[in-house]
Amino acid sequence: MTSEDVIPARLRRLWGRSESSRLGRPAVLDVNRVVTASVEIADRDGLGGVTLPKVAKSLGFTGMSLYRYVGSKDELLELMADAALGTPPNIPTDDWRHGLRSWAFEQRAVFHRRPWLTRVPTSGPPSGPNQIAWMEAGLAVLSGTRLDWAHKIGVLSLISGYVAQSVRQYSDLAEGRAEGQGQADAERDYGRALVRLVEPERFPETARLFSSTLFEAPPSDTSDATIADADFTLGLDLILDGVAVRIERSGS
Numbered sequence: 001m002t003s004e005d006v007i008p009a010r011l012r013r014l015w016g017r018s019e020s021s022r023l024g025r026p027a028v029l030d031v032n033r034v035v036t037a038s039v040e041i042a043d044r045d046g047l048g049g050v051t052l053p054k055v056a057k058s059l060g061f062t063g064m065s066l067y068r069y070v071g072s073k074d075e076l077l078e079l080m081a082d083a084a085l086g087t088p089p090n091i092p093t094d095d096w097r098h099g100l101r102s103w104a105f106e107q108r109a110v111f112h113r114r115p116w117l118t119r120v121p122t123s124g125p126p127s128g129p130n131q132i133a134w135m136e137a138g139l140a141v142l143s144g145t146r147l148d149w150a151h152k153i154g155v156l157s158l159i160s161g162y163v164a165q166s167v168r169q170y171s172d173l174a175e176g177r178a179e180g181q182g183q184a185d186a187e188r189d190y191g192r193a194l195v196r197l198v199e200p201e202r203f204p205e206t207a208r209l210f211s212s213t214l215f216e217a218p219p220s221d222t223s224d225a226t227i228a229d230a231d232f233t234l235g236l237d238l239i240l241d242g243v244a245v246r247i248e249r250s251g252s
Contacts, residue, residue, distance in 0.1 A: 034055060035083050042080060052073060078128070085134065087133045088106060091103050091140070097244065099141030099142075100240060101236065135156065138159075145250065159239060191210055195210040
């Protein structure tokens with residue numbers, strides 16, 4: 001048994017070590033072409049637009065022929081997600097908080113360019129070369145702390161999950177707003193409606209919230225991007241504050 005034999009076929013294809021690539025046989029179609037075509041469709045039509053028949057048609061093949069290169073639709077999504085994620089830029093490692101903030105914002109930028117990435121079902125831990133590259137970048141940021149491996153992975157998982165959720169929520173809220181309505185206007189209308197519905201006797205703290213000026217006093221720059229940045233930064237800072245406490249307890 002060779003070292004390659006213990007690697008599942010799915011992972012060999014994910015890392016570009018398929019049987020055809022090892023034997024060097026020229027082929028009209030290969031995994032890379034299938035994945036590239038699939039990503040192009042997702043960029044144009046969203047994740048829901050990616051089907052094996054549509055991908056095959058774009059390449060001039062039948063849907064069944066793709067199963068020679070990808071084992072299933074789920075595997076295709078995994079290949080697409082890793083390819084579309086790309087490799088991370090240089091992340092500073094001299095200060096863990098600054099580094100994790102940069103790591104999070106860089107991931108967020110990728111997800112904003114390709115929001116369909118946040119819709120790809122998670123079927124397991126990071127496995128592809130690009131996903132591992134992002135993990136490596138995050139671990140390098142935390143290498144100067146005394147957190148153990150479990151805590152380091154926990155921190156990265158928490159932050160990456162928060163990034164994906166925030167981008168997904170941003171997209172959902174944008175789709176749910178009336179045409180031409182900005183985030184600041186939507187929040188103002190939300191506050192004005194709820195203040196008339198939330199009864200202080202039943203929901204005292206929530207009633208105080210809607211009676212405050214929070215929804216009536218938007219920031220000076222009310223662009224959707226600025227509001228989203230502020231909301232994202234607030235949540236990220238809360239997470240990093242918790243990480244700081246854990247690092248301090250670890251004796252770092």
